[in-house]
Amino acid sequence: MKIFKLNLILLVFLAFPNFAQKPIMLDNIHYTVRDSASKKMATDFFKVFFNAKQISEETENPLTFMDILTLNSHETTINISFIDSSKIETEMKPQNFSPIYGVHWLAINTKSIRKSVKALLKRGYNFAAEDFTLPNEPDVNAVAMYGFDNNIIVLVERPHLKVKTSFSIDHIQLIVKNLENNVKFYQDVLGAEVVDKKDRSTVLKIGNQKIVLSEPEALGLVREQVLERDTTKFTSHIDYLGFLYDEVEPAFYAAKANNYTILSEPKALIFNEKLTPYTICTVLSPDNLEIDLIQEEGRTAGRTFVKVK
8 A cells, every 4th residue: 555655646746746745844954063072062052152952852762863952942953963983084074164055054033133242242152243244135134153163153133033032043045056956956845935036046935944045156255166065075064954744755756756866765764773753865955965854753843842851
């Protein structure tokens, strides 16, 4: 019966390749760091400066190698894990901190930048605020800062923001080589909606989240200096985005029907030689950014605050 169902889904997407299955939400933004010490540093960065709370998975076999943080209950989480250090020297050579195609910055919003900057400085955040313009919102007050390992955090002022916490995820900024190809990818695979479009920059809404795609020139970058994304090389950076689904197979077949690169077909995740509740498929964007299509048994919404034991 399951094989028949999967074949039926495939036939539908072969007949209608643009019929994308929309995700429930952007479930997580994932940083890979060098080692356990770097993971602690990154986790502490979000906890100390942005009041992030660490949560635990309510599963029988939790992914203990990963810290899961959230700024707001039910919001997209910030996941931080590290790789086997031996792979850095052999399989995954470090890259420098030049701009790279894929995620360029994580934007966090606040009601008042002046008050938030003052609070961050009081907590010991030592950053250089730069003159900064959002590519699609030039009139919005924003400040670019550098976090752990030179990762860029952009603070965006939203005076009328209605959240209970001081900070919330605002948007994710991507650098893309070809805007049209990337917009098509996110529409084909994730059912993205175009919210705003300007020269060389487009704002998409995918599930609950705003994602901005910009070619280098729209961000004031020199195209020749932007590095290609290589999934075999280690970069302390946001290396993939994970989207939550009720069922992951339709999104997988949408990607397959449109001939996008699939790193792994849907399969159950095994950790500590035990089954986890996750089924994951990984698809590559046109610029080799990994996009995880995730199904978690029993969960169809964002995580709530759960204290780590």
